[in-house]
């Protein structure tokens with residue numbers, strides 16, 4: 001790549017910055033915002049607009065070494081069944097506080113491993129959810145499926161409940177890589193799930209890969225890319241592996257010496273981008289790809305892509321309600337996160353209360369910065385005309401941000417009709433640039449690599 005020196009000068013290969021799936025990032029949520037806010041914010045949710053619902057299942061039968069998700073290993077279903085009872089109580093409590101007319105536009109089950117739930121337990125949970133929240137028009141029900149931990153019966157049951165999008169974790173198919181990250185998953189297991197879903201009409205399929213894993217080479221990663229392209233997914237998310245063993249203890253099992261360096265990570269990311277674009281995928285933001293007919297690609301062409309905790313989405317809901325341990329909710333007033341440890345979450349529900357334990361109340365300037373960060377991450381631009389029209393009292397602040405960006409990154413932007421647009425070569429810098437408008441930015445907090 002011609003501009004590699006410019007990327008290097010701007011710190012691409014050294015910087016550690018947030019992924020900006022929210023602004024502020026969740027590590028800035030505060031203890032003073034919690035249960036008291038939760039009931040008030042739930043009561044003020046607009047009954048006219050659909051909400052998004054996220055349910056977190058923090059259990060896995062195996063703990064893959066690379067994974068930094070909030071989850072715990074279990075060999076028995078007893079804690080899983082017990083946890084689902086707490087989820088059902090939480091759903092009832094939240095339902096009782098929300099305006100009656102609220103409908104559900106999105107439902108996403110994530111984890112951990114949602115597909116660890118047995119059919120009966122999953123049915124009880126979903127019956128509770130759908131009784132509480134009637135489906136809105138154009139309802140989307142998505143589930144993270146572990147191809148090594150799902151039965152045909154469970155998939156059948158999810159389909160009967162309206163499952164219409166599936167996210168499958170792949171990471172890498174090379175045996176040497178799988179061995180080094182403690183996760184084995186065969187091509188056959190993955191293909192079986194895809195074929196099973198397609199045969200039953202579930203055609204919206206996302207596959208997730210990771211670059212930057214131990215022993216990955218350009219050749220081995222290309223082979224993995226070829227395998228997943230042959231599976232014909234609608235979307236692919238290709239994330240950079242974040243080696244943060246001080247935050248995720250199980251990552252100490254991965255030998256840091258086996259990891260590709262930053263420049264190799266960049267090459268792997270570029271390989272994925274070139275391969276997928278050559279195959280007809282559209283690049284969405286920094287790490288997603290979609291076929292042109294996919295809803296995310298359509299949203300991108302209409303300027304509607306948003307950033308949320310799952311990455312990029314076409315979900316336009318103002319309110320996201322997260323259920324379960326560590327789940328995060330987003331309201332127009334700010335963010336709330338449920339107690340993180342499963343036991344602490346269950347204690348809160350047992351006490352008959354809501355489960356939020358910390359959060360963040362957005363100020364007027366946070367609202368603007370949050371939109372600037374989202375504009376940058378989703379569209380590689382700062383549309384100061386639209387922003388100033390939406391936040392007229394903050395017009396001077398928005399102008400000051402534009403001036404600061406043009407001064408600090410004059411080579412990375414050009415002036416466009418509505419504000420600033422990033423030059424193509426500079427797009428890998430977008431998280432670093434977003435970090436420069438982030439008023440919470442602090443070198444004391446350890447983040448993942450910018451690439």
Ligand code: SF4
Pocket residue numbers: 059060062063064067068069071111112113146169183
């Ligand atoms: S990758 Fe999936 S199965 Fe593995 S530990 Fe993480 S959540 Fe569990």
